[in-house]
Amino acid sequence: MSKRTAKAGPRVLSAFTGAGGSDLGLEAAGYRTVGCIEVDPDARNTIRTNRPAWNLLEPADVTKLVRTLEPSDVGLGKRELDVLVGGPPCQPFSNAAQWAASAKAGMKDQRSDCIRSFFGLVKIFLPKVVLLENVEGFVLGKTSVLRYIKSSITHIEREFGTQYRLHWKIIDACDYGVPQRRRRALVVLLRNHRGGFVWPLPTHLSRPVRAWDALAGVPNGMATETKGKWAPLLASVPEGQNYLFHTDRGAGLPLFGYRTRYWSFLLKLAKDQPSWTLPAQPGPSTGPFHWENRPLTVDELLRLQTFPASWEVVGTHRSQVRQVGNATPPLLAEVIGRAIGEQIFGLKYGKQKRFWVRRKRMMQTAEPTQRVPSQFMNMVGKHPPHPGSGLGPNPTTRREK
Numbered sequence: 001m002s003k004r005t006a007k008a009g010p011r012v013l014s015a016f017t018g019a020g021g022s023d024l025g026l027e028a029a030g031y032r033t034v035g036c037i038e039v040d041p042d043a044r045n046t047i048r049t050n051r052p053a054w055n056l057l058e059p060a061d062v063t064k065l066v067r068t069l070e071p072s073d074v075g076l077g078k079r080e081l082d083v084l085v086g087g088p089p090c091q092p093f094s095n096a097a098q099w100a101a102s103a104k105a106g107m108k109d110q111r112s113d114c115i116r117s118f119f120g121l122v123k124i125f126l127p128k129v130v131l132l133e134n135v136e137g138f139v140l141g142k143t144s145v146l147r148y149i150k151s152s153i154t155h156i157e158r159e160f161g162t163q164y165r166l167h168w169k170i171i172d173a174c175d176y177g178v179p180q181r182r183r184r185a186l187v188v189l190l191r192n193h194r195g196g197f198v199w200p201l202p203t204h205l206s207r208p209v210r211a212w213d214a215l216a217g218v219p220n221g222m223a224t225e226t227k228g229k230w231a232p233l234l235a236s237v238p239e240g241q242n243y244l245f246h247t248d249r250g251a252g253l254p255l256f257g258y259r260t261r262y263w264s265f266l267l268k269l270a271k272d273q274p275s276w277t278l279p280a281q282p283g284p285s286t287g288p289f290h291w292e293n294r295p296l297t298v299d300e301l302l303r304l305q306t307f308p309a310s311w312e313v314v315g316t317h318r319s320q321v322r323q324v325g326n327a328t329p330p331l332l333a334e335v336i337g338r339a340i341g342e343q344i345f346g347l348k349y350g351k352q353k354r355f356w357v358r359r360k361r362m363m364q365t366a367e368p369t370q371r372v373p374s375q376f377m378n379m380v381g382k383h384p385p386h387p388g389s390g391l392g393p394n395p396t397t398r399r400e401k
Contacts, residue, residue: 008032010082010345013074013125015062015118018043019313019323020051021305022085022133025333028354030347031083035074037062037121042315043323049312063113066120081127082345087134087328088114115145119152122189126162129340130189133328139168139185153189164189167197171332174274175202178329179214179357180304182277186336193344200339209357212271214303215290216360222297228284230266235293235370240270242287246372247383253372257383264288269296271363275304280325291367298324306331306355331355 009030014023017036027033033051038044039060047054055074059065071078122130137143146168153164166189173182188197226234236252237245243266246255267287269275276288278301290296296304301324302311308330313320334355341347 009347010128010341011074011076011080012083012085013037013081013121013127015084015086015121016088016114017047017054018087019046019307019311019327020054021307021327021330022087022131022333023051023054024307024311025328025330025335025355026083026085026337028330028334029337029341029349031337031341034076034081037065040319040323042319045314046312046323049314050310062117062121066117066124069121069124071125076125078124079126079128081125083129083131083340084118084121084125084127085131085133085333086118087132087326088112088118112145115148119149119156122152123156123159126156126160126191128191128193129344130164130187131336131340132185132187133332134185134187136170136183136185139170139187149187149189162191164191165193165197167199169199171199173329173332174208175205176200176332176335177204177209177353177356178274178306178331179209179211180275180278180329182329182332184328184332188336188340190344195343197343198339200335207359208274209359210272210363211269211275211291211304212363213359214275214306214357215269215300216363218297218300218303218309220292220297220300222299223290223292223294224297226284226289226294230285232373233376234266234268234289236372237266237268238369239268239291239366240273242267247385253377253380254383255372255376255379258385260383260386262286268293271366278304278325280322282321282325293367301325303357305329306357308355329355331357 009032011034012031013035015037017038023033035055168187246252247258248254264287268289298320306329
C-alpha cells in the first residue's frame with residue numbers, strides 16, 4: 001500500500017473498465033479513479049456493486065463519448081490527468097481469433113475503432129502517463145498497433161507541443177505472482193519524461209504461485225458439470241495436460257491427430273502449476289477445466305485472476321465468465337502501478353502487495369485418470385498430424401461444420 005493516501009494519489013481515468021481489474025490494482029498502488037468508461041451494462045453494474053464511488057461516464061460508448069468529453073467533466077483541467085489506462089477489446093489481435101471465420105485483422109478490424117477513440121482521449125486530456133494492456137498480437141506481428149500508436153502521438157505532439165516516450169514489453173503475469181500463465185503486452189507512454197522507464201523485475205520466476213494456492217478452500221457450491229460431446233473424455237486426461245495426451249505423441253490412446261485441435265481443447269489445471277490462461281468466451285470443450293473434471297466456477301476464475309474474495313460480478317453466468325476472462329489481473333495492475341508510482345509520481349511502497357496470493361504448505365496429490373469411455377474407442381487409430389505452420393485451414397475462409 002502506498003504511504004500516500006488513495007485520496008491524494010495520482011488520478012486515473014479508466015477506459016474499457018470491464019470488471020475493474022486495472023482500477024482495482026492501481027487503487028492498491030495508491031491511485032484514485034476519477035472516471036470509468038465502459039459500455040457493457042453488466043460490467044457497469046459490476047462496478048456499481050463493488051465501487052459505487054467510481055464515476056461511470058456517459059455516454060458509455062467511448063466512440064461517442066470522445067465527441068463531447070472535456071477534462072472538466074471529471075474535475076480536471078487539460079494536462080492534469082495523471083494516468084489514462086485501458087485494455088481495448090482484444091479480438092482483432094488475439095491468436096484465438098485465428099479459429100474464427102474472420103481471423104484477426106488488427107487495426108483493419110472495425111472493432112479497432114475503440115483504439116482510435118482511446119487516442120482521442122489522449123488528445124483531450126494529455127495525461128502524464130498512458131497505460132495499455134492487451135494480448136501479445138497488440139504489439140507483435142502483422143496486427144501490431146505500434147505504428148498507429150507512434151503516428152497518433154506524433155500528431156498530438158505537433159498540435160500540443162508535448163513529447164511522449166513509448167515503452168512496451170511482453171510479460172507473463174505468473175512471473176509476478178499471478179497464479180496464471182497469462183502473457184500480455186504492456187504499453188506505457190510517458191509525457192515529457194526525460195528518463196526512461198524501468199520495468200518491474202519478476203518476483204516469482206523460480207517459484208510461481210500454483211493453482212492450488214489460489215483455489216484450495218474456495219467454495220465450489222456453484223460448480224456445474226462439463227457439457228458437450230467430449231465431456232466424458234475429460235477424466236481420462238491427466239492434470240496439466242490437454243487433448244495432446246491422446247495423440248500418437250502422448251501417453252494416452254491415439255484418438256486425435258497431433259496439433260489438429262486448438263490448444264485449450266480438453267485442457268486441465270494441475271494443482272502444482274499456475275493456471276493456463278483463462279478465456280473470456282470458452283466453448284463446452286474449452287479449458288482450462290478444474291482437476292475435478294468440471295468447469296471452473298466464477299469465484300474460482302476470480303481467484304485465479306487475483307480479485308479479492310469479496311468482489312461480485314453481475315450478470316448471467318456467460319457474462320460473468322466473459323468479464324472475468326477479459327479482466328486485467330489486479331495484482332498485475334498493482335505491480336505496474338507501483339513501478340509507475342515510484343518512477344513518475346515519487347510514491348514509496350513497502351514489500352507487501354495487497355493482491356499477492358500466498359503459497360499453501362500442504363497440497364493434495366494429483367487426481368488419478370480414468371479409462372477412455374467405450375464410446376470413444378472406435379476413434380483409436382492413426383490420425384495425421386497438423387501439416388505444419390501455414391498449411392492448415394485458412395482462418396479467413398474456414399467455416400464451422
